[in-house]
Amino acid sequence: MNIKKSKVVIIGAGNVGVSTAFCLVNQGICDEIALIDLNEEKVVGEVLDLTHCMEYMHRNVSVHAGTYDDCKDANIIVITASAPMPKDKNDRLIMLDSSKKIMKSIVGSIMKTGFDGHLIVVSNPVDIMSYYAYKLSGLPANQVIGSGTTLDTARLKCNIAKRIDVDPRSVNALVIGEHGDSEMIPWSTITIGGKDIYSVVHDNEDRIGKHPYDEIKEATIKGGWEIFNRKGNTCYGIAASTVGIIKTILYNENKILPVSTLLNGEYGETDLYISVPTIMDRSGAKEIVELRLNEQEMTEFKASCAHLRSFYKDLDI
Numbered sequence: 001m002n003i004k005k006s007k008v009v010i011i012g013a014g015n016v017g018v019s020t021a022f023c024l025v026n027q028g029i030c031d032e033i034a035l036i037d038l039n040e041e042k043v044v045g046e047v048l049d050l051t052h053c054m055e056y057m058h059r060n061v062s063v064h065a066g067t068y069d070d071c072k073d074a075n076i077i078v079i080t081a082s083a084p085m086p087k088d089k090n091d092r093l094i095m096l097d098s099s100k101k102i103m104k105s106i107v108g109s110i111m112k113t114g115f116d117g118h119l120i121v122v123s124n125p126v127d128i129m130s131y132y133a134y135k136l137s138g139l140p141a142n143q144v145i146g147s148g149t150t151l152d153t154a155r156l157k158c159n160i161a162k163r164i165d166v167d168p169r170s171v172n173a174l175v176i177g178e179h180g181d182s183e184m185i186p187w188s189t190i191t192i193g194g195k196d197i198y199s200v201v202h203d204n205e206d207r208i209g210k211h212p213y214d215e216i217k218e219a220t221i222k223g224g225w226e227i228f229n230r231k232g233n234t235c236y237g238i239a240a241s242t243v244g245i246i247k248t249i250l251y252n253e254n255k256i257l258p259v260s261t262l263l264n265g266e267y268g269e270t271d272l273y274i275s276v277p278t279i280m281d282r283s284g285a286k287e288i289v290e291l292r293l294n295e296q297e298m299t300e301f302k303a304s305c306a307h308l309r310s311f312y313k314d315l316d317i
């Protein structure tokens with residue numbers, strides 16, 4: 001009997017790649033993980049460290065140092081490879097040139113193996129890199145997914161939940177648009193326990209304040225830099241978000257996540273990768289949910305689309 005094992009390859013064994021591997025091991029999400037990095041010695045060390053977790057995990061996940069040969073039968077490849085992010089710039093877009101070169105060489109090596117699984121792009125600037133990986137790979141768009149605003153959405157939920165004093169998982173909210181400064185919050189769609197956020201704020205004005213929206217938005221957009229400027233990277237939140245995406249695919253969950261995906265007519269945009277709520281299952285990005293945005297929200301979302309599209313001229317595709 002040939003039972004197919006689930007295999008995840010992670011390319012880039014830095015803070016994000018290794019945290020993702022640990023999150024996969026800790027949750028026992030897949031059968032096998034292969035780690036690839038230019039720094040082969042680091043990979044050997046990380047693999048040993050991860051392997052020593054198994055005694056205390058709820059299942060054994062096989063972790064090994066990989067080569068591109070591992071890609072040919074992988075279900076999912078996660079790309080977190082990157083040049084170091086400059087310390088004091090707080091701008092993901094300055095990574096464009098270096099990430100472009102890295103992405104081109106990695107996707108070329110992956111596709112030579114005949115890989116036909118799902119590619120999850122995390123490296124920044126993630127929306128542009130997802131589009132680039134989609135074009136370079138020739139894979140169908142449903143198989144190329146950017147982590148997009150999954151992380152920003154988690155941050156937004158935490159920021160709202162803290163104000164209101166509920167569990168973040170009871171907040172039904174999303175960030176859409178660019179994973180970056182032009183991202184937007186469709187406030188009109190947010191509910192907490194089934195109650196729209198405007199009513200929640202109105203009924204709890206004494207402790208939440210009359211208009212917490214701008215502060216919550218600012219905290220959400222700047223959330224990454226609050227971490228990065230203190231510890232030099234952000235890794236656990238993105239690892240959890242990435243594993244959330246992996247889980248929806250491997251377990252065919254049909255869950256809706258705000259991933260960076262190809263718009264093909266939705267929201268009046270074509271040939272653009274940007275985050276919108278997307279139904280995810282074993283096929284990957286199965287179907288885009290078109291939110292009923294109000295006029296102001298649609299204007300903000302379109303501005304984010306235009307901002308991302310303005311960088312496409314710099315991609316050699």
Ligand SMILES: NC(=O)C1=CN([C@@H]2O[C@H](COP(=O)(O)OP(=O)(O)OC[C@H]3O[C@@H](n4cnc5c(N)ncnc54)[C@H](O)[C@@H]3O)[C@@H](O)[C@H]2O)C=CC1
Nearest residue numbers: 012013014015016037038081082122123124126151233238
């Ligand atoms: N999309 C998101 O929400 C988030 C994205 N990121 C991004 O993830 C990326 C990784 O961040 P960190 O892990 O903190 O960086 P890091 O510098 O710790 O790790 C990057 C790793 O990539 C490796 N690498 C570089 N070129 C390579 C190549 N051609 N092949 C294989 N490996 C290669 C490096 O050797 C290094 O180990 C960055 O672009 C960062 O901005 C980080 C957090 C959140």
Ligand SMILES: CC(=O)C(=O)O
Nearest residue numbers: 092124151224228234
């Ligand atoms: C670094 C990054 O993109 C983030 O933590 O949001």
